[in-house]
Amino acid sequence: MEVILLEDVKALGKKGQIVKINDGYARNYVLPKKLGIEATSKNLNDLKLQNQNAEKIAAQKLADAKELAVKIEEKPVVVKIKAGEGGKTFGSVSTKEISAEFKKQFGFEIDKKKMVLDEPIRTMGSHIIQVKVHKDVTAKLTVKVQEA
Secondary structure, X not given: OEEEEOOOEOOOEOOOOEEEOOHHHHHHHHOOOOOEEEOOHHHHHHHHHHHHHHHXXXXXXXXXXXXXXXXXXXOOEEEEEOEOHHHOEOOOEOHHHHHXXXXXXXXXXXXXXXXXXXXXXXXXXXXXXXXXXXOOOEEEEEXXXXXX
């Protein structure tokens, strides 16, 4: 019997896959637990439509992410930090502060978890930070650290 999986099943496959399994296993385990449905022509057509819709949504998200990346790259964010003699900073600038300043200056938010910062910024000047907007899109955010 062919079954379309509605959820990931460890021994069978991933969600949306069409798998061939024994009739007894399908009737006694997969179908009653709603892990899959029988692969009839109607169900196959529904699966095809769902996949097309998912592809369209994924393409839209990718386009939105590219647009956001352009917005991020064209706007440098200015972060002010206290400094002592010789430009030595008190503390550091983390992704939390960068995210808050970006929202204050430009009106939309970048999630601090999406910023890739190996170590906090402890020096004055311009720094470039990677921002993972989407799994396929990475933007470069310019952070200008100035004395408060």
